[in-house]
Amino acid sequence: MHQWSRTLIPTTREAPKDAEVPSHVLLHRAGFIRPVGAGIYDYLPLAHRTINKISAIVREEMEAAGASELLMPALEPFELFKDTKRDEAYGDNLFRVMDRKKRMNALAPTHEEVITELMRGCISSYKQLPLNLFQIQTKFRDEARPRAGLLRCREFLMKDAYSFHSKLEGPGGLNETYDAMYAAYTNIFTRCGLDFSAVEAESGPIGGSASHEFMVNCASGEDTVLKCKASGYAANVEKCEIGPRKAPSAGYFVGEPTGTLEEVHTPGLPGIEDVAKHMKVKPENMLKTIVFKVESTPEEKAKFGEEWIIAVVRGDHDVNEGKVRDISGCKIALADPKEAEAKGFAIGFVSPRAAVGKAGVLLLVDRDAAVGFDDAKGKSMFWVTGGDKKDYHIKHFNWVRDFGKDPLAAQAHAADKGYAQGGLRGGDKYLVVGDVRNALAGDPSPRAAGSNLETGRGIEVGHIFKLGTKYSEAMGLQVPDEKQQRSTVIMGCYGIGVSRTMAACVEMSHDENGILWPVALAAYHVVLTIMDVGSARQQAEAKQLATQLSAQGLDVLIDDRDERPGVKFKDADLIGIPVRLVLGDKALDAGGVEFKLRKDTQGKGGVVAMGEVVAAVVGAVNG
């Protein structure tokens, strides 16, 4: 049991002006955190207690799933990152520290390199695998823009686990451990009392194997999630597939021109919305073109030369970079404007015509943009797109007339296949129709015919990932297998943002008076509010009750501050303790104390007889 007057809970009436999101405001006001620098925070006693509770749950479930805890250093020699090239991949996000010998070190953003190096020296046989090791430790990332309090920090607490396998399938394989981690994460976030979803996530260009994110469902979340109720499919928008869309009845691209091609001067209009407004059309009548540069290896460049990809989607849609990458089969990056303009692309004003007659340019057209006839309206489509020169757009773009019938005809087979695989190196193709945009609410489900996707927002608190051999390959982690062949170890990694989980919980669960902690994460289960601290009787009763509650394994906070009742009630609500017991003369005279749950916002609760209080609190806490 702790006394409020003997610990540090600096509640405030107002939050700092720069705090905007609820978790930031409330964690500050409730005395959980204080800023130290950009994206760096003090974790005060309440926060520390809550974080310890999250950590304890994580530990239990990780151990139960067969993982062992260890602790690796946060400070690492910089050379470690060279083998995996993550000194470059992380770029400025990697904190660099020069030591007295002028040697460069890194503050670890994550520990793949360290643990792979560790394993290289510790295991020498496939018989020692599988292994799953985890730690709970402070991570450092020099984020370009830390924001939203604890949700995006430069220093934060993370549980990171790494598993090692000699095979993918079967007992002891990566897939088995991955599934075990999926189950463990589900247990962890369920026990934390969070409303969450496990969703398919973008697994990046390496390997293309499975990856799931665990998202706390919350309208203020940074990530967009799509779900199909019928099939249970759920995915991050970065990853979400779109089910078969209805093909245009007349065929792709086919439609009569809606008028003669007309150039319009559109200077100083930065966004598609502005251009649409200026040209008096809807964004859905515009074609949005995004230019990507293929990032080839030197060998590829020698063979294929410089390569570009132009993705075309409807103006009200967004290009999905992962889908462009997957369909083209190329590593890509948004084109550098200067470089692209040198190639003849008027960035910001590119139309599909820009691809015509240029070698090494692939045009990827989203299915919704690859039409010329509006079936719903029963007439040809009206398209506005770039004018292929600075500050100009064109009206009445028609695919067949203005892009060219021959190139379209040559690709009819690709369009019919729908999700055509192709691209620059698939032959002579330079136009492919497919799914290259972000999914939206109402889009067809990719897993259940006739069902539609729904959207929600989420905060990513966990991410599990099949790494494959990315790190073991780069760092030479191999063990001999049954046949005495050296084989590269297969890895998985599994992260949980512990400090972010605390903040996400507040985002998910608060009201106008403060935080509502789930019992499992509450810094204290119960707060005893002493009405008159000058009353020896109230003090004695409080102490006795607190002792009884503590004996039941409950965490008890006694508000023994010499404050007016109103102040104490406000603070109790603010810091969000699930159960409040008020010790005042009125209730004591009636032989009890006042019992109120934080989630019951109305009224002041009822009097519970002294002999039944402990059972009542235990009952409330247990569920």
Added chain:
RNA sequence: CAGGGUGUAGCUCAGCUUGGUAGAGCGUCUGGUUUGGGUCCAGAAGGCCGCAGGUUCAAAUCCUGUCACCCUGACCA
């Protein structure tokens, strides 16, 4: 990294346009008052006006530079 904004008391902010030597509310401390949802009254302490240059008789205020923090975007295993 680009664009925008802000740095004045522990917190929220006013003062700056039009230079004249520092203000309010909340919080803190003292005394009184009050005592079931952030009482009321009186008094007090508390500031290198982010930092460094410059202009001026005089700078929180004008100029230059710099640092820090925040917002939007880019970025984000």
